[in-house]
Amino acid sequence: MEEMISLIYHGCALASDLELNLSNLANQPIDLARSCDEIAGVFSSARDRLNSTILLREFQQQELLRYRAVDLLQPHLVVPEDSKGTFDIHGVPPESSRMEKMEQPMGGGEDASGSGRASSSFQRPRRRKDDANKRTIRVPAPRMGNTEIPPEDGHTWRKYGQKEILGSKFPRSYYRCTHQKLYNCNAKKQVQRLDDDPFTFEVTYRGEHACTMSSTAPSVPPTSAEVVQTMAQQGTPIQPLVSQGPPISVPLAHWLSMDINHRNIGASDAGTNSNRMVGSGGAGPSTVRLGRENEYQPVADLADAMFNSGSSSNNSMDIIFSSMEDKWDAGDKMN
DNA sequence: TTAATTTGACCCTC
DNA sequence: GAGGGTCAAATTAA
Numbered sequence: 001m002e003e004m005i006s007l008i009y010h011g012c013a014l015a016s017d018l019e020l021n022l023s024n025l026a027n028q029p030i031d032l033a034r035s036c037d038e039i040a041g042v043f044s045s046a047r048d049r050l051n052s053t054i055l056l057r058e059f060q061q062q063e064l065l066r067y068r069a070v071d072l073l074q075p076h077l078v079v080p081e082d083s084k085g086t087f088d089i090h091g092v093p094p095e096s097s098r099m100e101k102m103e104q105p106m107g108g109g110e111d112a113s114g115s116g117r118a119s120s121s122f123q124r125p126r127r128r129k130d131d132a133n134k135r136t137i138r139v140p141a142p143r144m145g146n147t148e149i150p151p152e153d154g155h156t157w158r159k160y161g162q163k164e165i166l167g168s169k170f171p172r173s174y175y176r177c178t179h180q181k182l183y184n185c186n187a188k189k190q191v192q193r194l195d196d197d198p199f200t201f202e203v204t205y206r207g208e209h210a211c212t213m214s215s216t217a218p219s220v221p222p223t224s225a226e227v228v229q230t231m232a233q234q235g236t237p238i239q240p241l242v243s244q245g246p247p248i249s250v251p252l253a254h255w256l257s258m259d260i261n262h263r264n265i266g267a268s269d270a271g272t273n274s275n276r277m278v279g280s281g282g283a284g285p286s287t288v289r290l291g292r293e294n295e296y297q298p299v300a301d302l303a304d305a306m307f308n309s310g311s312s313s314n315n316s317m318d319i320i321f322s323s324m325e326d327k328w329d330a331g332d333k334m335n
Numbered sequence: 336t337t338a339a340t341t342t343g344a345c346c347c348t349c
Numbered sequence: 350g351a352g353g354g355t356c357a358a359a360t361t362a363a
């Protein structure tokens with residue numbers, strides 16, 4: 001929120017500058033138009049980010065309500081076998097396997113030799129397919145700023161793995177609850193972009209949170225009434241959210257209208273060897289590649305001011321400029 | 336110093 | 350054996 005406010009302040013400052021120089025720019029329509037565009041862009045960015053925040057909170061609230069409804073209706077649901085438990089924004093989650101297979105000890109002692117890392121007394125609980133308490137939802141990715149970050153969902157997560165998935169363009173990220181140790185919280189989630197829609201994350205949750213009392217948990221999301229009120233104040237057209245179509249239909253339409261170049265992010269990174277983790281190279285949180293930083297700096301600074309959330313290991317600017325870097329790199333090799 | 340991320344390797348399920 | 354999920358050492362940022 002502070003970012004957005006600073007963005008608005010920045011827009012105000014630009015407007016003030018324009019006002020002061022208005023007389024000078026009166027005879028320079030190109031510069032004048034440029035200034036107007038810049039100001040409009042800043043405010044548009046701030047507005048869109050606000051809308052995105054509102055959208056996400058509304059979506060989360062709808063999902064929460066739906067989870068509860070599913071729990072109540074669970075005994076009465078008949079689920080197609082091929083639904084695979086997918087719970088997208090358009091329908092009710094099948095959850096056919098939910099609560100069926102509870103945690104069970106792994107089969108007899110084995111191995112304990114060879115790896116040097118494995119403990120003979122410890123067997124990891126492993127499950128696959130029909131996993132207990134598995135829920136899958138689809139959430140829109142941020143279309144501006146750092147699109148690599150999955151939307152917040154009310155919990156804090158720690159990434160513990162990332163892997164190329166066969167047949168998927170994008171790697172799957174594995175997260176566990178940050179409070180796993182403190183609260184013995186077994187909640188986990190997997191995040192993966194959809195192949196056919198890079199701006200949608202498929203998030204699979206497993207396990208239940210035992211850390212709901214955590215002081216770090218975010219506050220309760222706003223009510224629908226609050227959201228509607230906010231949207232009304234912003235002049236956003238309001239349509240029914242609950243009973244017709246996807247719960248995010250209203251703001252999403254606006255969201256999708258944003259002028260973003262749809263690059264096929266990460267598609268070129270997809271390797272063929274699926275049993276290898278992927279990443280940006282080098283352990284630890286990665287930083288923005290700084291090749292050609294002198295040429296990019298003004299633009300990067302501006303974009304940073306407008307978009308950067310500052311908390312991701314994969315900066316979106318990296319994506320934006322990677323193609324240009326490639327061109328330069330190719331040029332360097334030619335020379 | 337602590338916490339988070341990356342990533343190679345291990346191990347389980349299918 | 351392939352593919353997916355997890356571990357844990359190395360690394361980095363706060």
